[in-house]
Amino acid sequence: MTPAAAPSNDRVLILGIGNLLWADEGFGVRCIETLGARHAFDDRVRLLDGGTQGIYLVNQLEGVGHLIIFDAIDYGLPPGTLKVVRDGDVPRFLGAKKMSLHQVGFQDVLAMADLLGALPPRLLLIGVQPERLEDYGGSLSPAVKAMIEPALLEALSYLAAQGIQPIAVGAEPPFDSAHPHPALALTAYEHGRPSPTIAWRHGDARVLAMIPAGCQSPGAR
Amino acid sequence: MTVTTPNGFTLDNSGKRVVVDPVTRIEGHLRVEVNLDENNVIRNAVSTGTMWRGLEVILRGRDPRDAWAFTERICGVCTGTHALTSVRAVEDALGIDIPENANSIRNLMQLTLQAHDHLVHFYHLHALDWVDVVSALKADPKATSELAQSISPWPLSSPGYFRDIKARLTRFVESGQLGPFMNGYWGSPAYKLPPEANLMAVAHYLEALDFQKEIVKIHTVYGGKNPHPNWLVGGMPCTINVHDTGAVGAINMERLNLVSSIIDQTIAFIDQVYLPDLKAIASFYKDWTYGGGLSSQSVLSYGDIPEHANDDSDANLLLPRGAIINGDLNTIHPVDVRDPEQIQEFVDHSWFRYADESKGLHPWDGVTEPNFVLGPNAKGSKTYIEAIDENAKYSWIKAPRWRGHAMEVGPLARWVIGYAQGRPEFKEPVDKLLTDLGLPLTALFSTLGRTAARGLEASWAAHQMRHFQDKLVANIKAGDTATANTRKWEPRTWPRRARGVGTTEAPRGALGHWVSIERGKIDNYQAVVPTTWNGSPRDPQGNIGAYEAALLNTPLAKAEEPLEILRTLHSFDPCLACSTHVISPDGSPLTEIRVR
Numbered sequence: 001m002t003p004a005a006a007p008s009n010d011r012v013l014i015l016g017i018g019n020l021l022w023a024d025e026g027f028g029v030r031c032i033e034t035l036g037a038r039h040a041f042d043d044r045v046r047l048l049d050g051g052t053q054g055i056y057l058v059n060q061l062e063g064v065g066h067l068i069i070f071d072a073i074d075y076g077l078p079p080g081t082l083k084v085v086r087d088g089d090v091p092r093f094l095g096a097k098k099m100s101l102h103q104v105g106f107q108d109v110l111a112m113a114d115l116l117g118a119l120p121p122r123l124l125l126i127g128v129q130p131e132r133l134e135d136y137g138g139s140l141s142p143a144v145k146a147m148i149e150p151a152l153l154e155a156l157s158y159l160a161a162q163g164i165q166p167i168a169v170g171a172e173p174p175f176d177s178a179h180p181h182p183a184l185a186l187t188a189y190e191h192g193r194p195s196p197t198i199a200w201r202h203g204d205a206r207v208l209a210m211i212p213a214g215c216q217s218p219g220a221r
Numbered sequence: 222m223t224v225t226t227p228n229g230f231t232l233d234n235s236g237k238r239v240v241v242d243p244v245t246r247i248e249g250h251l252r253v254e255v256n257l258d259e260n261n262v263i264r265n266a267v268s269t270g271t272m273w274r275g276l277e278v279i280l281r282g283r284d285p286r287d288a289w290a291f292t293e294r295i296c297g298v299c300t301g302t303h304a305l306t307s308v309r310a311v312e313d314a315l316g317i318d319i320p321e322n323a324n325s326i327r328n329l330m331q332l333t334l335q336a337h338d339h340l341v342h343f344y345h346l347h348a349l350d351w352v353d354v355v356s357a358l359k360a361d362p363k364a365t366s367e368l369a370q371s372i373s374p375w376p377l378s379s380p381g382y383f384r385d386i387k388a389r390l391t392r393f394v395e396s397g398q399l400g401p402f403m404n405g406y407w408g409s410p411a412y413k414l415p416p417e418a419n420l421m422a423v424a425h426y427l428e429a430l431d432f433q434k435e436i437v438k439i440h441t442v443y444g445g446k447n448p449h450p451n452w453l454v455g456g457m458p459c460t461i462n463v464h465d466t467g468a469v470g471a472i473n474m475e476r477l478n479l480v481s482s483i484i485d486q487t488i489a490f491i492d493q494v495y496l497p498d499l500k501a502i503a504s505f506y507k508d509w510t511y512g513g514g515l516s517s518q519s520v521l522s523y524g525d526i527p528e529h530a531n532d533d534s535d536a537n538l539l540l541p542r543g544a545i546i547n548g549d550l551n552t553i554h555p556v557d558v559r560d561p562e563q564i565q566e567f568v569d570h571s572w573f574r575y576a577d578e579s580k581g582l583h584p585w586d587g588v589t590e591p592n593f594v595l596g597p598n599a600k601g602s603k604t605y606i607e608a609i610d611e612n613a614k615y616s617w618i619k620a621p622r623w624r625g626h627a628m629e630v631g632p633l634a635r636w637v638i639g640y641a642q643g644r645p646e647f648k649e650p651v652d653k654l655l656t657d658l659g660l661p662l663t664a665l666f667s668t669l670g671r672t673a674a675r676g677l678e679a680s681w682a683a684h685q686m687r688h689f690q691d692k693l694v695a696n697i698k699a700g701d702t703a704t705a706n707t708r709k710w711e712p713r714t715w716p717r718r719a720r721g722v723g724t725t726e727a728p729r730g731a732l733g734h735w736v737s738i739e740r741g742k743i744d745n746y747q748a749v750v751p752t753t754w755n756g757s758p759r760d761p762q763g764n765i766g767a768y769e770a771a772l773l774n775t776p777l778a779k780a781e782e783p784l785e786i787l788r789t790l791h792s793f794d795p796c797l798a799c800s801t802h803v804i805s806p807d808g809s810p811l812t813e814i815r816v817r
Contacts, residue, residue: 019294020294021279021291021294021295049448049449050448051294051300051448051449052294053300053448055341055345056437056448057448058430058434059433059434059437062434107400108400108401110400111399111400111401112345112400112401112430114393114400115389115393115400115401115427115430116427116430116431136278136279137278137279180290180449181287181290181293181449181451183283183284183287183290183291184290184291184294192282192283192284193279194278194279194280194281194282194283
């Protein structure tokens, strides 16, 4: 068994959440993928591709002092807008309002962590306004992809304020859990996509219509 | 209007319509509409899957050896079971055998998922349908302690322990941030537990939340990482070296001992907490006998957990394979997932298009062409449906049928088949539970029976984990450390065309992936998931699906608080392949319930 983690305040979990099969929904995971391919950190910092794991992510929050989350969030802002929310605002932001389809959503993960006494004391939510979701099997839209770098800068500057500097890495990425399987890595994923003539790409207009205005999804307006 | 379906259910859609959309505490997106009679009894039920998804959309043209990694991403819960089904389908197509150790490790991965998923489902997705969290605040900790100690030797049971839990819960409720408890119908007359049983269950909700973290560490050991463990066509991607002492890389004795210790804890938790809780809760709901639906007449299981590698015979599968139809428990029909006459998917009530919609298609010939149209009697618009027209197309779920029969799949289906076969490992625990509760066998065919079968299966799975762990260690100690067969890894060794099928029994039921491979790439990929069976809409003959059948004839205590609908739907552990989860700070309330 691993020894019980002391509640140390300088341990950081950098978490990307979302489904990389649904276009801009993959933003959080792609941020982690990019960060992990580029930087290593000392053992205070852990990177995690959380996918759409919901309740299972409660397990990852134990003993974490700082939780940094990358995600696609509908703020009703222009597509590609980056918005950063901190600490007490994060659960309220995630919890008070609709999280459309993932019923055991991340606000529940935080609430369950709270019930267990494992809610990280410091929270940083780095969200981007998605442009396109109605594109099953698709990749990030250009506007959202362009926000990966600014999002990473937000995270790095937060880490710097905690006295944590990244270490550049070579060809061998150090963070196993940071990386989707190579077949799902951004470039392979985009290149291997079947053409629209053999594989229908669109979602359910009715469900997508439940996503309020501000999130541009073709056909849903 | 009243109609009787070929599978024997009477439907009457004349009463007031209640819409629940979306159904909460499930994975994915499900809508249910029911008609109530003047006594608030459900007389018609319509289940609509509102998410569109198609694996072929992302997989055609890709490398079949990578398919598992994509299928692992379609859902937030049963990641590993899709991956396992995928590698089995590709191995079947290409004629690849796997080493015995890989079979044991895959079984350990799958059984770990069963135990974990059932535990989390019971406490975190389903218990709140039976347990009133707010009532727990009125409990006497000393009486709670006496209750807990009367049903189990589990050590966390002192009055002080329950006093602490009550204080934590009180603080949480008073903070106003109810989180996971936000959407409950607290205080509903449909809740029957005394405050002490509610407090005990809440305590175990928290313990289970804490404990489930241990179980999934097994996925990290054998899958390399979690979430999203690694799989491999031809075996498992882990190397075994018992002489290795390092923490990184190979599976050594230290890692095997860690797994062994987690298995012991899992058995203890399930047998000393989960099962006693299940029995205690059920004892207060013995007269709530609703929700049986198809379970007493048509159930299906593909079977799973092969004792030995590369043997697909019925006798080699520890979870039974077979079909029961027309309520004849004396006849277990053999199931062949390759036979085009057995499994067929129909779409005349689904938002897809076939050339001839009076006929079904076997998954190898499957077509996924969307056709989103509403029937003439639907109310509202395509983007805001007020009421669905179930006589036309009404769901994104296809209607799979086994020899034309709508089937229930899942733990209850597996246990009914195992029971009907007279296998003692299924029959004895069922008989004991029923005897202890003073209930007849017919009580098994109900919402609570489904929930009970899941609990019994969690215990069964935990004990099977011990079996396969011991088998793996013995095989390693005898000198066999092989985990992968790479002889046919290279596409040049493959036939030009091949097709295969992989099946598993996922926690929530029969799962199959059918793959066609051409010139080394995926040509077609179709998945029929458990929720396709259970959440199925009507078919051309008018047979209703398992959710629909299970909801019928259930009385609601209050039409505007459809707790009983959630109870029965949750008992299936629905999983509608979650796809997108964008967070909106400006959204509408989570669930809309409309009564008209």
